Amino acid sequence: MTPALALLLATGIGLLIGLERGWRHRDERAGGRIAGIRTFALLGLGGGLSGLAATALSPWFGVVGVAGLSIVIILAHRARLDEPDDYVSATSAVAGLLTVSLGLIVAIGYPKEGIIAGGTAALILSMREELHNWLRSLSEKDIKAAAQYGAITLVVLPLLPDRAMGPYEAFNPRMLWLVVAFVTGLSFAGYWASRRFGQARGLIVASAIGATYSSTAVTLDLARRLRGAGExxxxxxxxxxxxxxxxxxxxxxxxxxxxxxxxxxxxxxSFALRVGPAVAAATLYALAVAIRASKDGDGEGPKTARNPFDFWPAVGFAAMVAAIILFSRWVIDRYGDMGATFVIGFTGLYDVDAAIIAAGSLPQQEFGQERLGLILTLPVLANNAMKLVLVLGLAGLRAGLAAAVPLLLVTAMIGGALLISL
Structure with a gap:
């Protein structure tokens, strides 16, 4: 990238951030803002010039340039604190320091990272009201759950070794902890979605949210209630x-x-070729049925909720996955590939996620991408077929037939895709 283009990008990032800051403080009295759109553009340009000087002359020129601009921003903020306002935010000062830094990294050879960070900063700054309203809605339990999830994903996960170990080299500590992070993340996402939409949006939204955690539990609960509705x-x-x-x-x-x-x-x-068409068909069918259904469903959603942070169930799930992986490796060693395929497919009857995670851990040198995609499809097919039978049994044949149409559709499409690929 040429120096001229680097300076243009650095200035553009400053303009983007300054646009939001200038609009946010458009009603301030004259001279009351720390910085507006022009100042932020100049800060980005200054950071870019500091970066070019650092690469062309000496790193110390970059240090001096950034330090000088930072001192100006801090002194301006300090002077603003002496103004007789009830509330003075440090956001503009922090945004100014960030703009200088982004201009610097663009000029020293990281334009993509600088543009992404600049866009992200502008988005965060523009979401002030939404973020503040969201923060006011949090409880102590929510904050604790968010901190715990951050520790699981940002602290523990990177520290775990990423290599196979144990009997049959069946256990990868980082992959197993990723299972914990994934399961707790699904629970966390479902919890926040339910907080966002609420039960007033109806049973359909609640069912979709619950399915992010356990589609089987949601389906069986709704089938039971469908039978209770009766004639x-x-x-x-x-x-x-x-x-x-x-x-x-x-x-x-x-x-x-x-x-x-x-x-x-x-x-x-390979997996998407077999499952993707069924996903599209089931989604279209669900939208069509939802449009015809009641718009103001007053019933409660299925009882799938919820602690915002289900840690120990997730650990238990990871332990089950580890056991399935170990058993699959033993079956491969004793009976060959077909034995492991049976184990994965059978596991899908009661937990499709565990089966897919176990299948994903199978040795790639023994299972090609095409074969692995086929094995991953088996638990999805088995799980849908099982739910199809249970819905018909729980809801009754007459009520269950209409409710089982999407399950029948998905089962038939995935089964057909498997037969075609064999």
Missing amino acids: GGAGEEKATLRAGIAAATALMPMRTLILCAVVAPQALG
Whole structure:
């Protein structure tokens, strides 16, 4: 990248951040702002010039340039503190220091990182009201859960070794802890989504949220309630229950695609070819049923909730995954590839996530991408087929037939894709 382009990018980042800052403080009295759009553009340009001087002449020129601009920003903020205002925020001063730093890193050879960071900074600054309202809605339990999840993902995970160890080299500590992070993250996301939308949005939204944690639990609970509605149940209630089952059915294979991208990215293409069409069809069906269903479902969502941070259940889930991996490796060693395929498929009957994680840990040198994609598909097929049978049994044949349509659709499409690829 040429020096002229670097200076243009650095100035552009300053303009982007300054645009938000200038609009935010547009009603301030004359001279009351620390910096506006012009000042931020100049700060970005100054950081870019400091970076060019550091690379062309000496790093000390960059240090002196950034230090000088930083002192100016701090002194301006200090003078602003003496103004007789009830509230003076340090945000503009911090944004100014960040703008100088971003101009510097663009000029020394990191333009992509500088642009991404500048856009992110502008987005965060523009979301002041939303973030403050969100913060006011948090409870002590929410803050504790967020801190715990941060410790799991940002502190513990990077420290764990990323290599195979133990019997049959079946255990990768980082991968197993990633399971804990993934499960708690799903629970955390579902909790926050329920806080955002609330039960007033109806049973359909609650079912979709619950399916991010356990689509099986959601489906079986709705099927049981569908049978309870019986012949005397309101048509709107039945339609809403069926729409909830459709939403949970669409979410499950969608969730498995995300999980596959995390634990077995090398097989994502093969897996998506077999599962992707079913995801699209189930999503369209769920949307169509939801549109026809009641708009104001007053019923409570399925009982799948919720501690915002389900740590010990996640650890138990990771232990189960480790046991399945070990058993699969033993079966491979004793009976060959077909034995492991049976184990993975059978596990999908009761926990499709565990089966996919276990399949993703199979040795790649023995299972090619195409074969691994096929094995990953088996637990999804088994889980949908099992739920199809249980919905018909729990809801009754008459009520269950309409509710089981999305399950039948997904099962037939995935089964057909498997047969075609064999």
